[in-house]
Structures are given as C-alpha cells and as structure tokens.
Amino acid sequence: MDFLIDAFQPAFMQRALVGGIIAVVATSLIGTWIVLRGLAFLGDALAHGVIPGIAIAILWGFSPVIGAFVSALVMSGLVTFVSNRAPVRDDTAIGLLFVGMLALGVLIVSKSGSFATDVTSILFGDALGITADDIRRQLLYTSILLVCTVLFYRPFMVLTFNQDKAQTLGMRPRFSQAVLLALLSLSIVASFEAIGTLLVFGLLVAPPATASLLVRRVPGIMVVSILLGVLAVTAGLVVSFHYGTAGGATMAGLSVLQFFIVLMGKELIKTLRKSKPAPIATEV
Numbered sequence: 001m002d003f004l005i006d007a008f009q010p011a012f013m014q015r016a017l018v019g020g021i022i023a024v025v026a027t028s029l030i031g032t033w034i035v036l037r038g039l040a041f042l043g044d045a046l047a048h049g050v051i052p053g054i055a056i057a058i059l060w061g062f063s064p065v066i067g068a069f070v071s072a073l074v075m076s077g078l079v080t081f082v083s084n085r086a087p088v089r090d091d092t093a094i095g096l097l098f099v100g101m102l103a104l105g106v107l108i109v110s111k112s113g114s115f116a117t118d119v120t121s122i123l124f125g126d127a128l129g130i131t132a133d134d135i136r137r138q139l140l141y142t143s144i145l146l147v148c149t150v151l152f153y154r155p156f157m158v159l160t161f162n163q164d165k166a167q168t169l170g171m172r173p174r175f176s177q178a179v180l181l182a183l184l185s186l187s188i189v190a191s192f193e194a195i196g197t198l199l200v201f202g203l204l205v206a207p208p209a210t211a212s213l214l215v216r217r218v219p220g221i222m223v224v225s226i227l228l229g230v231l232a233v234t235a236g237l238v239v240s241f242h243y244g245t246a247g248g249a250t251m252a253g254l255s256v257l258q259f260f261i262v263l264m265g266k267e268l269i270k271t272l273r274k275s276k277p278a279p280i281a282t283e284v
Helices: 002-007 011-036 040-049 051-060 064-085 090-109 115-124 132-151 153-161 163-168 173-214 218-243 247-275
Strands: none
Touching (some): 011 132, 011 173, 011 218, 064 173, 132 153, 173 247, 218 247
16 A cells, blocks of 8 residues: 555645546547547547647747647648548548648657657656646646537437438537547647647547447446546556656556456456356256
C-alpha cells in the first residue's frame, strides 16, 4: 500500500492523476462510439491533425488548446469534403489528410527555436506538468462532452447500428456525424495536454475496445471503459513515479495491455469450456 500512497504524495502527482482521470472520461465517452462504428483510423488521424494548430499556437504565442480545437475542426471538415467530392474511399481521404496535417505541423514547429522540445511536448504531452488551470479547462470540455453524449445518445445509437433507419426516422445522420466529429475533436483537445497527441489515441480506443469484450450495452461499455482507463492511469503514474518511465506512454501502454489480457483470458475460458468432456448419457 505504501508503494501506491508514496507515489501520490507530491502535489504534481495528484494533479497528474486528476488530469488523467478527466482525460479518461472524455476519451471513453466518445471513444465508445468511435470503436463501435469502426472509426479508429479517423480518431488516430484527428489526434495527429491537431498538430498544425498547436504548432502555430506555440509559434505565435496563443493558447495551444484553441489552436488544437480549430485544427481538429478543419481536419474533420476536410475529411468530410474530400470523402464527398473525390472518387476515393473514406480511409484513403483520411490517410491523405493524416499525412498532410502531420507534415504541416512538423514543418511549422521546425521554424521555432526549440524544435526537439516542442515536438516532444506536442506528441507525448507532460502528464506530470499539468496545472490547476489545465484541470479546470479539462473539466469544462468534459462537462460539454457529457451533456452532448446524453443529448445525442439516440441519434448516435441509431447512426451506429442502422444509418438507413436514422435517415428514415429523420435524425439527420450527416448532422449527427458532424456533431460526433466535433465531439471527437473536443475529446482530443481535453486530453492532449495530459498524454500528448500521439498517445491520446491509446486512451481513445483501448479502454472502449477492452470494455466491448466484457459488456454489450453501450452505457455499460462507457462505464467499464472509464473504470479500465482509471486503472491504467493510476497504475501508469505509479510505475512512472517509481521507475522513471514516461507518464503518458506508460498510461497508454497499460491501457493497450489490458485489451490483450482480457482477450487472451476470454480465449482461454473458451478453450477450457470446449475441452470439457461431454456428459455420458446413460440408458434407463
């Protein structure tokens, strides 16, 4: 127990834990829809698509949060535009914009005087450097995500499992898709300061994917995803504190490890059930 308590004695570790938990809530609420709809690649692309906005903010001296959100919205709009206008599949459009936005971000950052430091900060975040102001911003964004998740629960549900029905019921699937992309952008913005743009994808996909192996109902997936994410964040920070590993990478890595542990556990249980000898029927 001392191993756990000692890790959270310093104030900066307590802030890192709170910031990480808020990031988990933000990513789990939206990540559930992303996983269920098979939009993981889009989530990854958006997580990197914020880099140009953050880079411009660093270069021009305004809030990286504003830059990240504007950049994510631009990326979402470009994906929709290219998918609707160009004769290419959605994943092709996403891939092209993914590489383009990432390259643009690195080019912009390369104009700053501290290239290596800025790139590292953007990509990997600074979980142990989260401030009280950062936490207040995270709380605001996550509150918005929570309210919107409740308001758009039914349209998102129908859109996820039956897009034709969504159109028939007059739920405006294109509008719902645009709202989902905007909320995805907001969840990335709410999390990147804690674990960086490169690793936010881990929390966006891994806990919901793991939860979907354990429960079937969407609210259940969200709740279990949050619990798994909190466990990964807590364990990741403890490991980081005692063994000097990168906080964000450790948290994201443990969340992915959870998926494979649960998957292998389910496969093992399935194998053991199949190997059970069938009961021998006896004639009376």
